[in-house]
Amino acid sequence: MFKKILIANRGEIACRVAATARRLGVKTVAVYSDADAQARHVRACDEAVHVGGPAPRDSYLQWQRILEAARKTGAEAVHPGYGFLSENEEFAQACADAGLVFIGPPPSAIRAMGLKAESKRLMEQAGVPLVPGYHGADQDPALLRREAARIGYPVLIKASAGGGGKGMRAVHRDEEFDAALASCKREAISSFGDDAVLIERYVQRPRHIEIQVFGDSHGDCVYLFERDCSVQRRHQKVLEEAPAPGMTPERRAEMGAAAVAAARAVGYQGAGTVEFIAEQDGRFYFMEMNTRLQVEHPVTEAITGLDLVEWQLRVAAGEPLPLRQQDLRIHGHAIEARICAENPDGGFLPATGRLSVARWPAHDAFRPADVRIDSGVGEGDEISPYYDSMIAKLIVHGDTREQALARLDAALRDTHIVGLHTNVAFLRRCAATDSFTGADLDTALIERERAVLFDQPGLPVAQAAAAVVAHTLAEEGLTESADPWSRRDGWRLFGAAQRRFELEIHGEHQTVLLARHHQGSQSLTVAGQTVNLSLRSDGAEQHELYLDGQRVQVRTYKVGEQVAVFGADGSALVTEVDVLAHAGQGTGEGGRLSAPMPGKLIAFLAQPGDSVSKGQPLAVMEAMKMEHTITAPRDGVVDELLFAVGDQVGDGAELLRLRAQA
Template sequence: MFERVLIANRGEIACRVIRTCRRLGIHTIAVYSEADASAQHVRLADEAWPIGGPRPTESYLRGEVILDVARRSGAQAIHPGYGFLSENTAFARACTEAGIAFIGPRPESIDAMGSKAAAKALMEQHAVPLVPGYHGADQAPDTLAEQARRTGFPLMIKAASGGGGKGMRIVRSETEFADALASAQREAASAFGDTRVILERYVEHPRHIEFQVFGDTQGNVIHLNERECSAQRRYQKVLEETPSPFLDTARRTAMGAAAVAAAKAVNYVGAGTVEFIVGQDGEFFFMEMNTRLQVEHPVTEETLGLDLVEWQLRVAAGEPLPLAQDQIHARGHAIEVRLYAEDPDQNFLPGSGKLLKLRLPTPSRHVRLDGGVIEGDTVTIFYDPMIAKLIVWDTDRPQALQRLRDALMQCEIVGPKSNIAFLERLARHPVVVDGRIDTGYLDRHLNEFLAGDAPPADRMLFAATVAALLNDEKAAAVPPTGSSDPHSPWSQADAWRVGHAGKRIVALSLHGQRYEVEAHGYAGNYTLNHGHDSVNVSGARLESEALSARFDGQSQRVPVRSDAARVTVHDDAGHRYAFERAAAFAWQSKEGAGGNQIVAPMPGRIVLVKAQAGDTVEEGQELLVMEAMKMELALKAPRAGTIDSIAAIQGDFVEADAVLVRFRD
């Protein structure tokens, strides 16, 4: 076994690898960019070396610099994690030439599967089922258009290199093909430096099911069962689970055999994933192979009781696979979701900023957390905005889903916006509960999963108000400075007044809407008024993040979390309402820029300018396209009107809040 391993990655996966290495007694060496000098993977590693600027091209993608650190630090092996250099053939080969083990497949295997087109040609030779389409070398626009007509519509355009949903477009008619192709090629060039694409017949309402495979240097290859990844938004996985609720024993056996055949076709060594698209009738087709560890590997680990990173280390050190195929036995059901700094109500706009508060459930046999940040850390603009992976396990799927709901309810993120409320709705949606979701369902029915601007029910508003009152009273119970008498009336926060009952105004804000509740009473007994609605509250108490009280005589328990700045409550359906506290007698509305300009929502690069000064445009018309945090964002006209000026050209890097387009008054 290795004694010194360098992790050529950052964030959650670097921390994940470090944990396994520490358990095995392996000395860990981290690398970090300028933006990550104080990151958790740097603090967890036994030693850490700087490798350049904040952008990936200035640091984590600089293979020659990382190799130099490996030599100077005495590393015997390099673990690439996922992303960055994990599927870079040149880097894997350079490691081998330098006498440093690359903890991953052979360069030839990465080459064979690195191009979707080449992989399909190879799978065709080994009788692995393929979706009809085109994966040829001729990439001329006329050729692609002709092959699209032959394949038929709807079809899928895919970047020949890379993955993660980048460079993928669904095209439903011939008239859409040219624009979709150009957009896919732009995105592929930016993400992978390669504009080549393949075309595939689009399977309507498909499921995405992948098989974890493992090979060793002795020629053994096995699979470690499947993961269902059909809950996707814009081809990005949102929820992963094993076992798949769709597969029966016969289908599982057939797909597992095909996955092993695909891995053997490239003499595969290490951890890999063979991905299949599955029709509603159960027919399956090879999609691609990821020659690395996957983000969702923990669900496999939880059901099998294995550590796949340990397997990677042992295989890379020349050891045989620890188990044979007939020794793989799954138990229970596991589900993974990813907590992101993003705003689902704003088209999942990635966020950044300091994590002012990060509350996550306590890890247990049923709950696992894989993260790369802690409270007080900053989610930067330079990398993926994932905060943590939440993995749950239980004896069956219904129990695992309930574990997931309970765990999400315990999560709270203050700072950048997060996707927690979106995930809570997802975990309760009937298509997820019944196991009926397909890869396009979220995109077709996204509004069913978004909180939107719907006002809270009065019961939720009153519950939040009671929690705020109890929180304020507890905070005010400490005697004021200079007073030693806890029984002094000036030490109480009961709104006492000479000659009449006191009144307090509790002001809360939700989705930019202000709510004022008039409160009379103290110590858990109140009369609350909001507009024409009122309620009498008695016996209210806050215990273990729950409010118990009698509302007009009816006893209720409401999950709640409260402090001086905010109150979060959940209704019976598990929907989250995150109220901000507001000043009781002062309200300053923040006026936006109105409809006279477009500003950059975050730092990014302008990749397309589709209008010019003097143009008359319609509301919602796409004017610019910018690339930020690994995704394209369409910037659209806020109203109909005439453009006065455009302050950016294609290729410009712009800062957040920079004014890009101005309209004439």
């Protein structure tokens, strides 16, 4: 086994590798950018080396600096994590040339599987089923359009060198093809440095099922069963589970054998994932192979009881696989939810900002358990625009899928994040849909369940208002004097007291009245309704409310003028309106379009003087590895462009101006 390894990555995967290495007695070296100087993965390792600026191209993609860091610290091996350099053939070869062990497959396997067109050819030779499509080297747009017509719409355009949903577009009509191809190529060249694409038939109601494989240097290769990753947005996974619902032992063995054949075809070593598109009738087709550990590997660990990072280290050190195929077993069911800084109701727009509050359910970290949290950030940390928007992975395990679903709901209910938009409430709704609970799975599940997933009301207004009242009274009670004449709760010798709260709940202003009657009872009036109210608080955060006798438990966290409320029925971010403090404030002028987040401006789709319609695309930005289109909020004429293509723009920066049509 190695004495010291360098982890050429950041975030939760770097923390995950460090945790396993520590358990094995292996020292670790972290690398970090300017943005990550105080990051959790830096603290998790024994040593740390600075490698450059905050943008990945200036730090984590500078593999020469990473190799120099390994040399200076005496590391014997490099673990690439996932993302960044994990599937970079040149980096893997450079590690070998420098006398370092690359903890991953050989460069030849990365090369063979890195180009989708080449990998399809190899899989065809190995007898692995393929989706009908075009995988040729000729990238003439006219030829690609003809091939799409030959295959038959709908088709899927995919970056040949890519993965993770980047550089991928579904095209349903011929007239959409050119714009989709241009967008794919822009995103592909930005993410992978290669704009080549392939075209495949877009399978209707497909399931995304992947097989975890592991190979060693002694010629053995096994599959560690399957994961269903069908629940996706923007071709990126949202919920993953293992084993796949409805999978028969016969189909599992067939898919496992195909995955092992794919791995053997390229002389694979280490952890890899063979991804398949599956029809509803069970037929399956090779999609791609990710030559690295996957984000969703914890669900495989949960059902097998294995540490896949430990397997990676042992195989890279020359040891044989710890188990043979006949020794592997499935135990129970596991589900992973990717908790991301994003706004699902805003088209899953990534969010940046500070994690003012980050509270998790009772859990183990980086180890198989009933509830597990893998995260590279904590309370007080910043989510920057430079890296992926994922905050954490929440993994649950149960004896049955039903038990795992119940544990997932409870764990998401007890996950409280304040300071920026997250998808926690969306994940909880998604896992509770009829489609997911009934295992009616395909990659269009989110679109099919839109009515119950988006623009939902959240915590009932009365509960949210009562929670803020409880929070305020609890805070005041913690600092009150015993002297009744100094109290601020409206105490008086005779009669009732009434207190007024001006709140904004779910975007609407609410005047809330708390009445305290002389006999000691209380009532709350909100949204035109009056309910009897009694409160019991444990500090300023934990409260037990009784609304007309109905018991409700909530937790509250105050950040500035806002109180975040979390309960069994959802959450709410409530603003306490200080009328005097905000007197005289008015609305800003209209007709502007601003950047929804920090990022790079990569295209203007209209020029000064152009007449545009509401909803028309006007600009394209790139942030957090994805393209985002800014559309016109109303009809008008483009008056002025305020940036140049290629500029980095800040959050809220005005990009262009619209004026009303004459």
